[in-house]
Amino acid sequence: MLTLAFLSHHSKYLITKLVDEIINYNLGVKILIIENSIDHQLKYELESKYKKQVKVFLPNENLGFSKGMNKAIELSDDQFVFLNPADVILSHTCIQNLLNCLNNFKDFTLLAPTYKDEKIYKNYEEFLFSKERETHQFEIENFNLKEVDWIDGTFIVNKEKIENNKIMDENIFIYFETMDMCLNFKKKNQKMFVVENIKFEHIGGSSHERKFNFEAKLSRNWHYNWSKFYYFKKNFSYLYALKKFSTVLFKNTLKLLYYFMTRNKESYLLKKAEINGSMHSILLNKSNYRPYKKI
Numbered sequence: 273m274l275t276l277a278f279l280s281h282h283s284k285y286l287i288t289k290l291v292d293e294i295i296n297y298n299l300g301v302k303i304l305i306i307e308n309s310i311d312h313q314l315k316y317e318l319e320s321k322y323k324k325q326v327k328v329f330l331p332n333e334n335l336g337f338s339k340g341m342n343k344a345i346e347l348s349d350d351q352f353v354f355l356n357p358a359d360v361i362l363s364h365t366c367i368q369n370l371l372n373c374l375n376n377f378k379d380f381t382l383l384a385p386t387y388k389d390e391k392i393y394k395n396y397e398e399f400l401f402s403k404e405r406e407t408h409q410f411e412i413e414n415f416n417l418k419e420v421d422w423i424d425g426t427f428i429v430n431k432e433k434i435e436n437n438k439i440m441d442e443n444i445f446i447y448f449e450t451m452d453m454c455l456n457f458k459k460k461n462q463k464m465f466v467v468e469n470i471k472f473e474h475i476g477g478s479s480h481e482r483k484f485n486f487e488a489k490l491s492r493n494w495h496y497n498w499s500k501f502y503y504f505k506k507n508f509s510y511l512y513a514l515k516k517f518s519t520v521l522f523k524n525t526l527k528l529l530y531y532f533m534t535r536n537k538e539s540y541l542l543k544k545a546e547i548n549g550s551m552h553s554i555l556l557n558k559s560n561y562r563p564y565k566k567i
Contacts, residue, residue, distance in 0.1 A: 274301050274352045274371060274428070276362070277344035279337060281308040281563070283358035286475075288318070290358070295322055297364040299371065304329065304347060306340045334562055336445035345429055346437040354428045361473035369415070369470045370428065376413045381434065381462040382454075384427035385470040395474070396466045397422040400451075401458045416468040422454040423464055426472060433462060441506075445559040446491075447499040455507060486538070491563035493542050494549035498561075501553035514554065521550055 276294065280287045291303055303326045307314055315328035329347060331340075341355050352374055356362070366385055373383070387395055399405055400421040408419035429439060439457075440449045457464060504513035524547050531540035549561065 273350055274354060274374065275304050275344075275348040275350045276301050276354045276356070276367070277304040277306065277341075277348065278356050278358055278360075279306050279308065279340045279344070280314075280358045281334065282311075283309075284311060284314050286358045287314070290360070290362070291318060291322070291326060294362065294367070295325065297367060299364070299367055301367065301371075302348075302350070303327070304344055304353075306331070306335065306344050308334045308336070308340055310334075336559075338440035338444045338446070338449045339442045341440055341449075342438045342442060345431060345434070345439065348431070351431050352428050353431065354426075356426045357474075359475040360426060361475065363472070366470055366472050370467075372413065373415045373467055373470065374428070377415070377417065378430065379463065380430055380465050381457055382423050382427045382429060382464040384423045384464075384466045385472045386466050386468055388471040388473050393474075395424045395426060396420045401455055415470065417465045418468055420464050420466055421458055422451060423466065424450045426474070427464075443559065444499050444502065445495055445561075447496045448503040449499070452503050452507065487563055489542055490545045491561065493546040494561045495559065497546050497549035498553040498559050501550060502559070505553070517550055517554065521547065524550075 278287060278290065287305060287307075291305075294301070294303060303322075305314075305318070305326070305328045307328050307330055310330045310332075312330065315330055318326050318328050327347070329343065331343065335343060344355060345353050354370070370383075370385065377383075384395060387393060398407060398418070398420050402421055410417055431437065440453050444452065454464060501513050501517055504516055524543060528540065528543045528547060531543055545561075552558075552560070
């Protein structure tokens with residue numbers, strides 16, 4: 273019925289701990305890990321320990337978020353695939369309640385639990401694309417469901433509602449992929465819901481080992497700007513995206529010169545990555561920067 277899928281990249285400690293906890297819940301769910309760091313040792317350890325209940329897929333290259341999540345949907349044999357990054361905490365209650373909810377409600381494309389603490393961040397937006405401001409809420413078997421426009425990062429996919437096992441644009445490596453996905457679903461009148469009284473936790477910024485912190489920042493700056501321009505260009509127009517970026521590019525160039533003159537190496541490299549990502553997207557180049565490699 274349900275496969276729990278996790279996208280991992282140099283996240284061995286988090287993934288191992290997460291898998292151990294979920295297996296000990298004894299809920300009978302299958303676990304699928306897309307290991308973008310191509311860690312053969314992790315695959316051997318988990319599959320040897322848990323046999324058929326855990327599968328670790330090693331791609332030939334780092335697939336990024338979009339391709340990685342699409343691959344998880346493709347590899348799952350279940351109708352429902354619960355997609356997650358590595359830095360989440362899924363309690364026994366969270367998974368059990370989701371299973372119970374799925375037994376009673378299947379008319380959706382995406383379904384997600386909500387953050388335990390929404391004061392810091394919400395994993396959804398009700399009216400991101402809608403002109404109407406009417407809230408659609410209902411209750412099924414004591415589960416409070418709310419229809420939304422956008423869900424980020426952690427959600428269940430109903431494979432019966434999608435085509436070709438793909439929900440995300442694979443041109444995007446990371447960032448804005450869920451925004452683009454949900455806008456596409458909204459245009460097709462596909463339904464997305466959150467369950468307000470099923471909760472999970474997201475550690476945030478902890479999905480990789482600490483030794484890769486600076487490389488991760490470089491990757492974030494490069495890809496965030498590439499993906500942002502691509503999203504605006506794809507869904508609105510090239511000129512619209514260029515207008516959005518022109519002032520930002522000018523300011524970033526001034527900051528780059530300042531960091532160079534003051535010999536602030538770290539800030540210089542981070543700002544350089546930001547500008548490079550923007551320029552690659554403006555010049556219609558592919559999202560080709562990969563984490564943990566020099567720019």
